[in-house]
Amino acid sequence: MDFRISLAGLMVGFLIGLTGMGGGSLLAPIMILLFRVPPLWAVTSDVTYSAITKGFGTIIHARQRQINFRAALWLACGSVPAILVSVFLVQYVRAHYGHLINTILLHAIGYTLVLVAILLLARPYLLRYAEKLASKRKKAALETGESDNPGEGKEGNPSWYRRLLLILAGAFVGFLVGLTSVGSGTLIIVTLAFLYPELGPKKLVGTDIFQAFLLLLAGMVGYLSSGSINWEIVGLLLLGSLPGVYIGSKLSKFIPDQVLNPVLAVVLAVSGLKLI
Template identity: 60%
Template sequence: MDYRISLVGLFIGILVGLTGMGGGSLLAPIMILFFKIPPVWAVGTDIAYSTITKSVGSLVHIRQKNVNFKVAFLLAAGSIPATLLSVTLVQSLHKQYSHLIDTFILHALGVTLLLVAILLVTKPIIMKWLERRNFEAQKRAALRGQPLGEKTGRWEKYYRPAFTILVGAVVGFLVGLTSVGSGTLIIAAVAFMFPKLGPKELVGTDIFQAFMLLASGSIGYLTSGTVNWPMVFLLLLGSIPGVLLGSKLSKYIPDRYMRPLIATVLAVSGFKLI
């Protein structure tokens, strides 16, 4: 029982409380780089831990009615089978080519961390652009006398649902391989495809879909026995007070300072793993 892991959980919890996203992406790299845990075990343990934390967040947002279940289930239609597929692939290759799959996971994790780092920095810019775009669209619709909630064509009926499922599948496959990106990689895409979702509903939907995605990954890693449950317990022991502390500190530490800092750490970790 290494209680340094609880300190890691405390650190991750504080970052999540401060930023709402990004901090959890550091867990797998920390386990691999500092605790020398084999990549397959690090990913499985990270996914199990994240499933528990996302389940708590999901319950809170469901009670507050911040979850758009239609969007969440569309994403899950792609992410759940893709996650199970990638976990099955990892476990199958791990039994026969353990050294090869560990190297592959390290590279995949490194690339995903770089992508998450870019999104952390650019997300505020993307969100502001989307807000301006939506405002202009609403203004044009009002000038034409068109109802704001009216369906505007094939995009909403056919293409958007298909594209949403595809986004879920791509992210689900990456999460099954790396445990990283269940929320960060999806939230920008959801904001772009569903501009009528408000900020709270966007976050609530993202957390709920991430829970479903991670739960499917947990089942895969649990059945293969590559989850370190004592480590999961120690991480939770530190992260629960960490999230509470981070949420309080967020009033005093602006998000615009924390995001670039976390993005830099993620990028350095990504390059190191590659």
């Protein structure tokens, strides 16, 4: 048993709890590049580990009332079926073209990491833009006497176009995560920032973590049924990650991420380019 994997889990769990993104994307390249874990095991272990840790993070953020459950559930309407499709695709390729599966996953992870790195750098600017947009909406609502949340229908339900965009975004990310285990945080939070600018950064993170939990839980069930999960790796990761995600979630209210995001983005970009 290599307890260095537990140290990696501690670091990644802390980053997941702190930012809701970036940390999970580090796990697959860490296992592949540092511990020489086959890409298929890296993906399935990452999905399983992340499902459990994000479930733990969900409890913390729910207690802090930092989750928009309606938005997360509409995202899940697209992401859960899509990740099951991608899990089936991985298993089909593994069964019929076994010699190609690790090469395909390696390149898919590499390109996705580069995309995540770009979005991670853009995250602060996107969140600031979303905050400005929310302020404009509130100001216009005060002037006209209308709702300051035009994207909501009756009883707080999202309008039809918000629902459609949430489902489509969830489906895209769900398929990608099932294939690579990367991007469940970064890709979705960009969508949420534009569709729900009124939420604010902390509630965006909490909503993102909850939807990622639903998405990854479905992926874990899919890979569990195929018997392709390495439980020893998952156990070692959890040994370090559970305290890490708890500390990160607790500190998410106090630690700014202006320095953290660029560092993570550079690490992800370099890791992605090495895998391509």
